[in-house]
Amino acid sequence: MSSYRFIIADVFTEQAFGGNQLAVLPDARGLSAEAMQTLAREFNFSESTFVLPPDDPAHACRVRIFTPGYEMPFAGHPTVGTAAVLAREGLIPRNGRVVFEEKVGPVTVDVDVTDTRAFARLNLHAQVQIPPERPSGDAAAAVLSLAADAVREAWFASVGVPFTFIHLASREVVDAAVLDQAAWKAHFEHSAGPSLFIFAGDLADGGQLYARMFAPDMGIVEDPATGAACATLAGSLAERLAEREGTFSWQIDQGVKMGRPSRIEASAAKHDGRTVRVMAGGAAVIVAEGTITVPGGV
Numbered sequence: 001m002s003s004y005r006f007i008i009a010d011v012f013t014e015q016a017f018g019g020n021q022l023a024v025l026p027d028a029r030g031l032s033a034e035a036m037q038t039l040a041r042e043f044n045f046s047e048s049t050f051v052l053p054p055d056d057p058a059h060a061c062r063v064r065i066f067t068p069g070y071e072m073p074f075a076g077h078p079t080v081g082t083a084a085v086l087a088r089e090g091l092i093p094r095n096g097r098v099v100f101e102e103k104v105g106p107v108t109v110d111v112d113v114t115d116t117r118a119f120a121r122l123n124l125h126a127q128v129q130i131p132p133e134r135p136s137g138d139a140a141a142a143v144l145s146l147a148a149d150a151v152r153e154a155w156f157a158s159v160g161v162p163f164t165f166i167h168l169a170s171r172e173v174v175d176a177a178v179l180d181q182a183a184w185k186a187h188f189e190h191s192a193g194p195s196l197f198i199f200a201g202d203l204a205d206g207g208q209l210y211a212r213m214f215a216p217d218m219g220i221v222e223d224p225a226t227g228a229a230c231a232t233l234a235g236s237l238a239e240r241l242a243e244r245e246g247t248f249s250w251q252i253d254q255g256v257k258m259g260r261p262s263r264i265e266a267s268a269a270k271h272d273g274r275t276v277r278v279m280a281g282g283a284a285v286i287v288a289e290g291t292i293t294v295p296g297g298v
Contacts, residue, residue, distance in 0.1 A: 001296055002030060006043075007089070007289045011081035012225035012254075012262040012282035014117065019255065019262045019284070020225035022081040023048040026089055028064070033071065035294055040066035042292070046223050047078040051086065059106065060098035061086070069219040073103035074160040076122060076227015076264075076280045080109070083120035084284035087113040097123075104160040110281070121265070121281025122227065126159045128235035128268075128275050131192050139187040140166045144177040144198065156192040157236045159278055161228045163213075164193035165236060168200045171210040175257050179214045179221075189217065197229040203237055205248040212257055224255030225262030231278040238268035238275050245270055 006025050013019030023043040028036065028050035040048040045068075052062040063082055065072040072078075079100060086092045094113040099106050108123040133156070140154040141147060144166065152167040168174050177198055188194050194217035201209035211230075213223040230252050238248045249267035256262075262282070269277040 001293050003291045003293050004028065004031070005289065005291050007085050007286055009081045009085050009284045009286050011077040011084070011284045012227070012264050013260075013285060014283040016285050016287045018260050019282075020077045020081075020223065020260065021045040022078055024082050024085045025050045026086060026091060028052055031294065033064075036064060036066050037071070039292065039294070041068045044068050046218075046220050047072065047075055049078045049082045051082065054101050056101065058099070059101050060092045062101040065102065067218045067220065071103070072161065074107065074124070074228060076229070076231055077225050079107055079122045080120045080227055080280065080282060081284050083109040083111050084113065084118040085286065087111045087120070088118055088286060118284050118286075119281065120284065121279055122231065123277060123279050124159055124231065125277050128232060128239060128278065129158045130236065130239070131156050133192065135164055135187065135191065135193075139183070140164070143180050143183040143187055143196065145180050146173060146177055155236070157232050158193070159228070159232045159235060161195070161232075162193045163195050163197045163229050163232060164188060164191065165233055166196060166198045167203075168198055171200050174198055174200050174210055174212055177212065179216070181216065184216055195229070197226060197233065199233070199252070203240075205241065205250075207250050209233075209250055209252045210256070211252055211254040213254065222258050224258055224260035225264060225282070226254065227264060227280040227282075230254075230264040230266040231268075231280040234266035234268040234280070235275040235278040238270055241270070243270065244273040
């Protein structure tokens with residue numbers, strides 16, 4: 001049997017027991033992919049991360065990300081939270097820019113950690129992929145148990161992890177949504193965006209948005225903070241703006257309905273009329289640490 005140290009952080013919050021929980025194993029050398037998956041199921045958070053030496057010595061580390069059900073190519077709150085934890089531990093610089101190797105490729109992270117606050121922001125150089133087909137408004141309303149007129153728009157988009165984005169009429173409607181599993185299976189389980197990110201608010205640059213996220217495909221009933229989705233949404237919204245150059249930002253509150261309030265700073269940079277980079281940042285708080293023993297054969 002082998003023992004591994006873990007650290008639990010609440011991500012996209014400055015208050016313990018808010019935000020999105022994350023388990024980080026800062027030294028996962030010796031663990032197989034099967035063992036990582038077993039540990040992710042044991043922690044049973046939206047995601048757990050396993051830190052390994054980088055393939056490229058110019059990079060800070062390699063990070064593998066697991067939900068309780070499977071490995072992710074990329075995810076926002078695990079990237080941000082892992083950076084904050086490693087900086088607190090002195091394993092990466094406390095201030096500046098580092099590069100993580102993730103399944104999606106190199107992910108740049110800006111870190112700003114002091115004795116009183118830990119903040120990190122992922123920077124992903126990627127264009128937002130928006131398929132031409134769209135979910136129908138009726139399907140979007142049905143999956144959320146809402147009237148058809150509650151849905152303003154719905155579309156699929158991805159920067160590595162696919163989502164369905166559903167723009168709703170108001171914050172109150174976002175809170176009223178209840179996932180209909182039968183409708184999800186019928187309309188979204190095998191769609192271009194099986195995870196559903198629903199939101200309301202001001203879509204203009206500098207706007208404030210209010211959101212929730214359901215991911216039955218990942219085994220997540222509801223996610224309190226979804227950095228990848230927020231970054232993808234920022235990229236989608238930036239694509240619509242008339243400006244062809246610049247960086248555009250939104251502040252997104254998520255997890256409020258489920259009692260784990262989170263705040264994500266999402267932004268996107270455009271060049272020559274296209275989104276070329278998406279970002280999502282926020283604070284993180286370490287709440288626990290310990291060791292976990294992995295039996296032989298796991």
